[in-house]
Amino acid sequence: xxxxxxxxxxxxxxRGFHLVTREILExxxxxxxxxxxxxxxxxxxxxxxxxxNENADPxxxxxxxxxxxxxxxxxxxYYIHTYEGDDDMPAHLKSSILGASINxxxxxxxxxxxxxQGIYLCEHRDFGSxxxxxxTINGE
Amino acid sequence: xxxxxxxxxxxxxxRGFHLVTREILExxxxxxxxxxxxxxxxxxxxxxxxxxNENADPxxxxxxxxxxxxxxxxxxxYYIHTYEGDDDMPAHLKSSILGASINxxxxxxxxxxxxxQGIYLCEHRDFGSxxxxxxTINGE
Amino acid sequence: xxxxxxxxxxxxxxRGFHLVTREILExxxxxxxxxxxxxxxxxxxxxxxxxxNENADPxxxxxxxxxxxxxxxxxxxYYIHTYEGDDDMPAHLKSSILGASINxxxxxxxxxxxxxQGIYLCEHRDFGSxxxxxxTINGE
Numbered sequence: 500x501x502x503x504x505x506x507x508x509x510x511x512x513x514r515g516f517h518l519v520t521r522e523i524l525e526x527x528x529x530x531x532x533x534x535x536x537x538x539x540x541x542x543x544x545x546x547x548x549x550x551x552n553e554n555a556d557p558x559x560x561x562x563x564x565x566x567x568x569x570x571x572x573x574x575x576x577y578y579i580h581t582y583e584g585d586d587d588m589p590a591h592l593k594s595s596i597l598g599a600s601i602n603x604x605x606x607x608x609x610x611x612x613x614x615x616q617g618i619y620l621c622e623h624r625d626f627g628s629x630x631x632x633x634x635t636i637n638g639e
Numbered sequence: 640x641x642x643x644x645x646x647x648x649x650x651x652x653x654r655g656f657h658l659v660t661r662e663i664l665e666x667x668x669x670x671x672x673x674x675x676x677x678x679x680x681x682x683x684x685x686x687x688x689x690x691x692n693e694n695a696d697p698x699x700x701x702x703x704x705x706x707x708x709x710x711x712x713x714x715x716x717y718y719i720h721t722y723e724g725d726d727d728m729p730a731h732l733k734s735s736i737l738g739a740s741i742n743x744x745x746x747x748x749x750x751x752x753x754x755x756q757g758i759y760l761c762e763h764r765d766f767g768s769x770x771x772x773x774x775t776i777n778g779e
Numbered sequence: 780x781x782x783x784x785x786x787x788x789x790x791x792x793x794r795g796f797h798l799v800t801r802e803i804l805e806x807x808x809x810x811x812x813x814x815x816x817x818x819x820x821x822x823x824x825x826x827x828x829x830x831x832n833e834n835a836d837p838x839x840x841x842x843x844x845x846x847x848x849x850x851x852x853x854x855x856x857y858y859i860h861t862y863e864g865d866d867d868m869p870a871h872l873k874s875s876i877l878g879a880s881i882n883x884x885x886x887x888x889x890x891x892x893x894x895x896q897g898i899y900l901c902e903h904r905d906f907g908s909x910x911x912x913x914x915t916i917n918g919e
Contacts, residue, residue: 502815502919504884535642537679537775539817541884543893545833550735553685558720562728563735565717570710570850577845580838588842595830595843599896600882602740604644604681604775611773613683616739633891635817635884637777637917639642675782677819677915690875693825698860702868703875705857710850742880744784744821744915751913753823756879777917779782 503529503636506543508629512622514586516552516560520617524610527634531608536638538610541600543631546590546624548597554617563621567593590623597621605638643669643776646683648769652762654726656692656700660757664750667774671748676778678750681740683771686730686764688737694757703761707733730763737761745778783809783916786823788909792902794866796832796840800897804890807914811888816918818890821880823911826870826904828877834897843901847873870903877901885918 507526509519523540524530530538542549553559571592573585580588601618604611620630647666649659663680664670670678682689693699711732713725720728741758744751760770787806789799803820804810810818822829833839851872853865860868881898884891900910 504815504886535644535775537777539882539884541882541891543891543896545831545893545895551685551739552731552735556720559728559731562718562720563732566711566715566728566732569715569717571846575846575849577849578842580836580842588839588846591833591839592843592846595832595899596736596876598738598878599831602679602681602742602882604679604773606644606773611681611683613685613771615685616683619735631893633884633886635815637817675784675915677917691825691879692875693871696860699868699871702858702860703872706851706855706868706872709855709857736876738878742819742821742882744819744913746784746913751821751823753825753911755825756823759875 506631506633508631509620511627511629512620514622514625516563517620517622518554518617519620520554523618530605530636533605533636533638534607536605536636538603538605539600539635541633543633545594547627547630548594548599548621549601550597550619550621551601551616552619553615555615586625593623646771646773648771649760651767651769652760654762654765656703657760657762658694658757659760660694663758670745670776673745673776673778674747676745676776678743678745679740679775681773683773685734687767687770688734688739688761689741690737690759690761691741691756692759693755695755726765733763786911786913788911789900791907791909792900794902794905796843797900797902798834798897799900800834803898810885810916813885813916813918814887816885816916818883818885819880819915821913823913825874827907827910828874828879828901829881830877830899830901831881831896832899833895835895866905873903
């Protein structure tokens with residue numbers, strides 16, 4: 500039974516939804532020591548988020564960006580928090596709709612996701628910087 | 640202090656929001672062994688999701704389906720991921736808005752939810768198949 | 780390695796998004812005993828929710844309320860669950876879009892959030908009552 504925690508940085512990504520499963524896994528070789536457990540990924544920002552979705556066709560990620568831009572538009576007439584740019588307030592809203600953290604079961608040393616599931620880093624700013632993610636693993 | 644993990648299947652459900660608290664609880668009699676802990680439910684799919692909401696009036700679940708169909712419409716002109724059917728891309732979007740997993744505290748051998756809370760399986764496809772959920776319990 | 784669990788009440792708050800990081804931390808001095816771990820906050824209601832977002836400028840919280848009222852409107856013509864008031868069904872929807880629980884890593888006796896992150900209590904009813912949150916900490 501043990502805890503493992505590490506904060507990693509992902510390089511700046513352009514605005515949109517990015518599949519980062521492999522980048523995350525490369526940072527946590529310790530995962531193989533856990534027969535059963537949970538892995539929490541927590542993004543330390545309020546204008547980017549994490550979610551789990553389809554890991555195959557990139558067109559899904561393109562449609563995510565299109566739809567979120569429609570559902571959470573820039574320059575909505577009711578925004579008052581506007582001084583950080585047109586993309587700022589929508590970024591905050593999107594990050595709470597999608598969420599700052601995900602929890603994934605661990606089984607036999609691996610993240611136990613379904614066949615079609617992958618981890619998305621959702622970058623909601625036009626010029627987002629490097630993003631930090633705190634990874635916390637607990638298991639045995 | 641111990642871990643328990645099990646992957647269960649729920650039978651195919653029609654498109655919509657379904658209260659499945661009882662079905663989940665029937666699959667994990669081991670819950671009664673935990674005085675305090677956390678239970679993670681993780682759905683292994685990208686076109687269905689899990690959420691917690693009102694456990695009494697079925698009209699709430701009907702309105703969930705109506706509202707999500709409005710907020711995440713089929714055949715939006717900007718979708719490019721369309722070859723798996725009109726319901727496919729909206730299903731992916733809904734699953735990330737609602738989320739693939741929920742975490743519920745355990746107290747005295749029971750899921751410690753509020754009086755009016757229940758677990759929803761949200762089926763976003765027209766003809767969804769059986770859905771697998773990995774249940775991970777940690778506690779003492 | 781140990782578990783800690785406590786259910787707290789926050790006093791009634793007006794409809795809107797409220798920064799409650801300090802109120803939460805004041806209730807869990809035990810946090811300082813954990814070098815590494817996870818903290819789960821679970822709201823025991825279906826018309827209020829928890830999220831993490833910007834902890835500085837109050838205008839962000841104002842815009843959250845404005846946007847969620849647009850994205851999940853009152854008196855939508857398709858609602859059938861209407862007998863508990865115009866604010867009721869939107870409150871249920873908002874609570875599932877934002878979520879009933881959040882998980883925050885613990886590092887060196889503190890909630891390990893980013894510089895700009897804070898905890899929001901999202902009150903979706905016009906006259907919400909006191910809200911109960913079950914806090915579960917696991918770590919070492």
